[in-house]
Amino acid sequence: MTGPRGLRGDIATCDVAIVGAGVLGAAIAARLSTTTASVCVLEAENDVAEGASKGNAGVAVSYYGPPGTLETELITASTPRWEEITTRLSVPYRRLGAIMVALDDAQAAHLVETRDEILACGVRAELISPLEARRQEPLITEGCVAGLLMPDEGVIDPIALTVAYANLAATNGVQIRLGSPVTSIDSLEDGRHLLATPRGIVRCRFVVNAAGISAGRVSAMAGGEELRFWPRKGQYAVLDREFAQSLRRIVFSTPSAATKGVNVVPTTHGSALLGPTASDHSDPEDKATDPETINGLIASASLLVPDIAPEMVIKHFAANRPASDEQHRLRFDSVVPTLLHCTDRSAGVSLSPAAADYALDLLNSAGLDALPRKDAVHALPPAPRLRTHLDPSALIAANPQYGQIVCACEHVSAAEINRALEQPVPATSIDGVRKRTGATYGRCQGSLCSAGIAFLTALHTNTGPATVLQTARGSVGS
Amino acid sequence: MTRTVAVVGAGASGLGCAVTLAQARPVVLVDRIPVTGGTSGWHHREIRNYTDRARDLGVEFQLGRTAIRWSDHELHVTGPGERAVVPADHLFFAGGLRPATAANLGLAGDRVAGILPASVAEHLLEAGVRLWSNVAVLGDGPWARKIADRARKLGSRIIGIGDHVLWADERHPRCVGWSVTGRDRVSAISLRYDHGGPGTRLPIITVPCDGIVLAETPMPNRNVDGAVLPTAVDVTFVQPIAPTECHARFANGARIAETWLRTTREVDAV
Numbered sequence: 001m002t003g004p005r006g007l008r009g010d011i012a013t014c015d016v017a018i019v020g021a022g023v024l025g026a027a028i029a030a031r032l033s034t035t036t037a038s039v040c041v042l043e044a045e046n047d048v049a050e051g052a053s054k055g056n057a058g059v060a061v062s063y064y065g066p067p068g069t070l071e072t073e074l075i076t077a078s079t080p081r082w083e084e085i086t087t088r089l090s091v092p093y094r095r096l097g098a099i100m101v102a103l104d105d106a107q108a109a110h111l112v113e114t115r116d117e118i119l120a121c122g123v124r125a126e127l128i129s130p131l132e133a134r135r136q137e138p139l140i141t142e143g144c145v146a147g148l149l150m151p152d153e154g155v156i157d158p159i160a161l162t163v164a165y166a167n168l169a170a171t172n173g174v175q176i177r178l179g180s181p182v183t184s185i186d187s188l189e190d191g192r193h194l195l196a197t198p199r200g201i202v203r204c205r206f207v208v209n210a211a212g213i214s215a216g217r218v219s220a221m222a223g224g225e226e227l228r229f230w231p232r233k234g235q236y237a238v239l240d241r242e243f244a245q246s247l248r249r250i251v252f253s254t255p256s257a258a259t260k261g262v263n264v265v266p267t268t269h270g271s272a273l274l275g276p277t278a279s280d281h282s283d284p285e286d287k288a289t290d291p292e293t294i295n296g297l298i299a300s301a302s303l304l305v306p307d308i309a310p311e312m313v314i315k316h317f318a319a320n321r322p323a324s325d326e327q328h329r330l331r332f333d334s335v336v337p338t339l340l341h342c343t344d345r346s347a348g349v350s351l352s353p354a355a356a357d358y359a360l361d362l363l364n365s366a367g368l369d370a371l372p373r374k375d376a377v378h379a380l381p382p383a384p385r386l387r388t389h390l391d392p393s394a395l396i397a398a399n400p401q402y403g404q405i406v407c408a409c410e411h412v413s414a415a416e417i418n419r420a421l422e423q424p425v426p427a428t429s430i431d432g433v434r435k436r437t438g439a440t441y442g443r444c445q446g447s448l449c450s451a452g453i454a455f456l457t458a459l460h461t462n463t464g465p466a467t468v469l470q471t472a473r474g475s476v477g478s
Numbered sequence: 479m480t481r482t483v484a485v486v487g488a489g490a491s492g493l494g495c496a497v498t499l500a501q502a503r504p505v506v507l508v509d510r511i512p513v514t515g516g517t518s519g520w521h522h523r524e525i526r527n528y529t530d531r532a533r534d535l536g537v538e539f540q541l542g543r544t545a546i547r548w549s550d551h552e553l554h555v556t557g558p559g560e561r562a563v564v565p566a567d568h569l570f571f572a573g574g575l576r577p578a579t580a581a582n583l584g585l586a587g588d589r590v591a592g593i594l595p596a597s598v599a600e601h602l603l604e605a606g607v608r609l610w611s612n613v614a615v616l617g618d619g620p621w622a623r624k625i626a627d628r629a630r631k632l633g634s635r636i637i638g639i640g641d642h643v644l645w646a647d648e649r650h651p652r653c654v655g656w657s658v659t660g661r662d663r664v665s666a667i668s669l670r671y672d673h674g675g676p677g678t679r680l681p682i683i684t685v686p687c688d689g690i691v692l693a694e695t696p697m698p699n700r701n702v703d704g705a706v707l708p709t710a711v712d713v714t715f716v717q718p719i720a721p722t723e724c725h726a727r728f729a730n731g732a733r734i735a736e737t738w739l740r741t742t743r744e745v746d747a748v
Contacts, residue, residue, distance in 0.1 A: 474591025
């Protein structure tokens with residue numbers, strides 16, 4: 001079939017087209033998928049969670065800013081739900097709690113203000129003595145002069161969360177089109193939108209703009225408001241879990257007016273993340289690290305946790321979050337009434353559950369009329385990991401592939417890798433397997449196992465050793 | 479307490495340990511792959527000889543199984559469809575070497591497709607896979623030469639970066655900093671020098687390439703939880719960078735095991 005502008009491909013018709021399969025787009029897709037609304041997701045990259053959703057510290061925050069904003073309201077509404085959501089979607093999560101550390105009197109004064117602001121948000125927080133801070137997290141520096149305990153903060157695997165939202169949506173029949181950058185959005189006479197991509201055309205009543213850093217471009221194509229976004233680069237260092245697994249809590253630095261500062265965050269993999277830094281720039285494709293920033297990052301982190309040493313760093317990376325003059329948007333466009341913007345500066349993971357509910361309410365109030373569907377699936381099959389499972393013998397007894405370790409550092413089994421390659425939104429690259437399982441994420445960074453993972457990935461994607469994708473964008477060979 | 483000693487890694491070093499230890503103690507020898515030999519290869523004549531000796535001395539082979547944790551004098555081992563706990567009073571870890579990672583090397587810049595550890599590149603090249611047109615081999619570690627030769631046979635032009643890279647088609651001396659450039663995949667590597675690069679006074683030179691192989695400093699593989707840090711309790715690491723020859727590694731493993739046996743005998747006597 002040939003569509004408008006000579007583009008070839010099927011024209012799919014749906015109620016809602018979601019542009020962007022980061023954590024917010026995927027969360028909204030998952031929420032709408034349990035209703036009678038028909039949904040299509042268009043993602044420019046060849047995998048979900050390719051932007052800020054894969055490059056963040058993995059904290060499900062309980063507090064991120066002053067009370068009275070929609071962002072805060074959504075975070076506060078999401079916070080108590082994590083245990084239920086992550087169990088239902090089989091996503092790694094631990095409510096570790098966080099301690100914000102003050103290193104001098106000025107920071108200690110700031111902790112008091114922060115405590116007051118957190119309480120005003122209706123969230124728990126408690127000022128604690130340096131002694132108590134170090135009792136709760138013995139790795140905190142002796143230079144700590146005051147602490148702020150935030151017991152409701154948790155660590156989550158943000159990539160697994162995004163993939164799980166997408167898998168749930170796909171299970172309920174949502175079309176997830178990867179490698180489908182939107183190239184134009186036309187308005188039809190009946191008020192519908194026509195979204196063109198290199199892989200087909202979608203006609204819909206509502207467009208959800210969850211395109212992160214590209215959301216300004218999407219709004220412009222749809223004839224909407226001028227939204228301005230720019231990349232805020234954050235660099236991170238990953239610490240070996242042989243050290244990091246002894247961390248008990250998230251350790252935050254006291255934010256200044258300029259920046260939230262560098263934090264020490266245990267991950268659900270057992271490693272720890274140091275970061276992020278924050279520098280505004282203009283090229284969203286620029287995700288380069290530089291040694292000066294990484295060294296500075298490690299130095300800042302070791303002010304909080306002095307045992308941190310440069311030789312514990314097993315990886316560094318950078319990612320861009322979508323900075324904008326409006327820190328959070330979950331509202332209809334003021335020009336195009338059926339264009340719903342959904343973007344956040346940094347807290348997308350933390351507010352995603354409530355944001356998805358709120359998006360559904362907004363769409364319904366604008367005439368979507370989506371009703372709960374009786375046959376909808378709300379939970380994903382359990383996806384246990386060998387390394388963190390309480391009873392590995394039972395896992396291996398149920399599926400022999402659990403005993404076959406592929407990634408030796410992180411103890412990721414063939415069962416987990418095959419599951420990643422076979423799920424509704426499967427891994428199609430070595431990096432896609434890493435994102436879903438943690439394989440190659442350890443201290444040898446795939447020196448030992450990436451040949452084996454490449455082989456399994458090639459088998460599932462019908463490629464060869466040179467043509468198999470290493471990342472979502474590029475193959476092993478050139 | 480059991481007198482069993484566990485050895486992880488059935489390459490030349492691990493076999494050297496196992497054969498020596500087995501003359502005094504019960505020995506369990508574990509390796510991820512289902513054959514002995516490690517990087518020397520199972521078909522190596524000396525390896526087969528060492529393996530026969532180990533078998534004759536009663537070494538219990540657990541091949542095709544991965545050791546994942548060492549704690550409270552137990553080695554936790556898994557294999558397809560099975561999980562076992564090996565009680566042992568000491569662990570010899572002979573898990574071999576791997577190339578330094580990007581983080582180990584301070585390799586900055588973009589993280590894109592086209593960067594491979596030497597161990598993985600070697601594996602693919604051995605299968606006859608042509609991977610690149612212009613490949614930058616970072617470092618002059620033990621893999622570098624072999625990779626360069628194989629890649630060239632498959633049609634790649636080799637850019638060598640290091641002090642001993644005579645085998646390369648384009649050569650750059652060791653630098654003080656390196657950084658990757660690329661969007662969808664590697665397009666160049668930038669090398670930073672203290673006093674200007676070769677034939678130039680510029681402190682940074684940019685070398686176009688479509689692949690990068692990390693072939694610098696060998697580092698010890700450590701992937702058994704509880705046997706990673708040098709401070710691990712009741713663990714002896716047998717992961718020498720030199721010697722590299724099969725028989726010398728065997729002898730080195732044997733010597734380390736012998737010393738340990740002598741010391742523990744003295745402790746027992748006291």
